[in-house]
Amino acid sequence: MAIERMDNVGIVVDDLAAAVAFFTDLGMELEGEAQIEGDCADRMVGLEGVRSAIAMMRTPDGHGKLELTQFHAPAAITAGPTDPPPNTLGLHRVMFAVDDIDDTLTRLRPHGAELLGEVAQYEDIYRLCNLRGPSGIIVALAERID
Template identity: 65%
Template structure:
């Protein structure tokens, strides 16, 4: 039996609107947004192992692709922070999500008004790629890669 696809990555946030705006500016499409409570929350509680769940979720997809980001903002129980929002790239756990882009400088410029800052520098690896990490809302690290060949 083989894996069919990676469907999405969950990112828990405090400001859902800011996170949605950031990923939409990056080029993702908002597929849907919903408040999870009542019967749906009871099912979610059994899946995620939490009680008293009330959350708002947003699904974003890569246009024409299958991968996506699920953003969740927990009203109850309140989200907890396991690490500082400025955690470095070598902190244990999931550190970043990487996207291939057409024009890396344009993407950086469009993300800056949404709070994005370069983590390090924009680098070029020979004639192959231009790469950088940007830190967006909630301290989310997004890798950007522009293929040159």
């Protein structure tokens, strides 16, 4: 038995519409939205009374997906600092390959995106940066230098 593929990465957000707008302007496509609740959701998540809204976003090539989830009940909690630094243990960053970092940053700044450092160049291969997006998510961008 083997893994067939990685299906998606789930991210809990505090404002689903804002997160969808951010990732849409990044270049992802909204695949669908749904309201999730009931016994199956409670059993899967391990909480009682789950009511949430999800939005499934996919990359233009169709291979990468993010499942953005806003919990209405029980309310989402913050486990640590509101905006944890990049060296915090655990899953906290998603990286995207982009064709133009500067243009991408220009599109994302109106959504509150802020660089954590600066755009840096790795040898003659990549321009790279980390930025903070909706709900404190760290989003990394990589532009290949040709």
